[in-house]
Amino acid sequence: MDNSPHLIGMHYAGPTVRAALVQADGEILEKRETEISPNSMLDQVAGLAKDLASKSGRVAAVGFGIPGLVNRQTDVVIVSQNLPSTVREGLHAELTRAIGLRVELENDANAAAYGEYRIGAGRGVRDIFYMMIGNGIGGAIILDGKLWTGSSGFAGEVGHITIDTEGLECVCGNTGCLETVASAPSIVRRARERLNRDSTSSLSRLGLTKDFTADDVAHQANEGDDFALMMIERTGKYIGTGVASVINLLNIERIVLGGGVMDAGQLILNPIIQEVKRRAFQPCFEATEIVAGKLGNDATTIGAAMLAGDAALSQT
Ligand SMILES: [Zn+2]
Structure with a gap:
């Protein structure tokens, strides 16, 4: 039986957040989509991730694709339209704490590119x-x-x-x-x-x-x-x-x-x-x-999940 870890990929496409429980090979097991308000974003995103994590029981990491500039060294979202600065600056720390899993923030196009590269039109x-x-x-x-x-x-x-x-x-x-x-x-x-x-x-x-x-x-x-x-x-x-x-x-x-x-x-x-x-x-x-x-609007969730998976793997 395949017992490799699962991953969660998320995509903020304001006002919608898409989330998916993803296998290590990029296949989506379950999807969620909900409209959020920037002011309650942290609670809603954490809730979605926890819900998906509870379906799996073996999620290794969460990847979150954001439209905007993300500094990967500091895990701070520098610029993103419609996100208040308090959310942008605290997003990584707050999510990590609320979800209790490793969280990787990534620019949404970077994540989508990686998804397409691994299992879509970039193969x-x-x-x-x-x-x-x-x-x-x-x-x-x-x-x-x-x-x-x-x-x-x-x-x-x-x-x-x-x-x-x-x-x-x-x-x-x-x-x-x-x-x-x-x-x-x-x-x-x-x-x-x-x-x-x-x-x-x-x-x-x-x-x-x-x-x-x-x-x-x-x-x-x-x-x-x-x-x-x-x-x-x-x-x-x-x-x-x-x-x-x-x-x-x-x-x-x-x-x-x-x-x-x-x-x-x-x-x-x-x-x-x-x-x-x-x-x-x-x-x-x-x-x-x-x-x-080829991945349509799943590209970012899949790619964010797979990037988070790579990052988790390189740490162990
Ligand atoms: Zn411009």
Whole structure:
């Protein structure tokens, strides 16, 4: 009988926290998902972890993926939108105490990258660049099977490379970042602006609903709505512009694209690849595979769990 330790992976995708009880090989045994309020985050997260741990009885460690900058040396979340500073600073110590297990905090894209690398779309190669395109845009670099996190843990912030020098202000303080045009909220903002000023878009079904989401734009594009399709294709061009820079910089074997925006499937993947082909140095483009992630929104929980498992193992 397999009695290898189990792991818990968690993902704060505000306001939702996803949690999973995971086998050492990355297979999910049980999942939980709940909406939390940042002020009661510690209690709720600890409760979820304890509940899952009680189902197993042999959990070795907990990994927690957070959108933001996580300093792995100090276990402090430096920057994360919507998390009060008291939560960010005390998260690791409080969770460790409340859960009673080893806890590893990790940037959500880093965790997702590792999940895809181990059991998803990154399998079979040693070097990948991962991009998570959702409410924000994150990235991660895996070289020779290991996360390359940079000098203080912040490497891979591809969402904050400048795409438009005249662009909008970004949460990071820069202007015109990739995230300001290609994240899920940016897709909605661009679509709404265009619907308001362009009469030819009046036939779009998106105009009928006031509070549409990026998922709705993708859904309408899939239904053949020309305007929605154009918005998805433009988004693909922006992402492809960023990916082309990554390819030129790293000459990396495989690029894995994940996050909610990639749920649009081929509709977004094709324009991304076309734009990369147009912009990247041709030999670099030809040496790189560009694929969609396979683990969907389980990527971060699985990867956070497996990273925590590796860390626990290296300690014993
Ligand atoms: Zn930025």
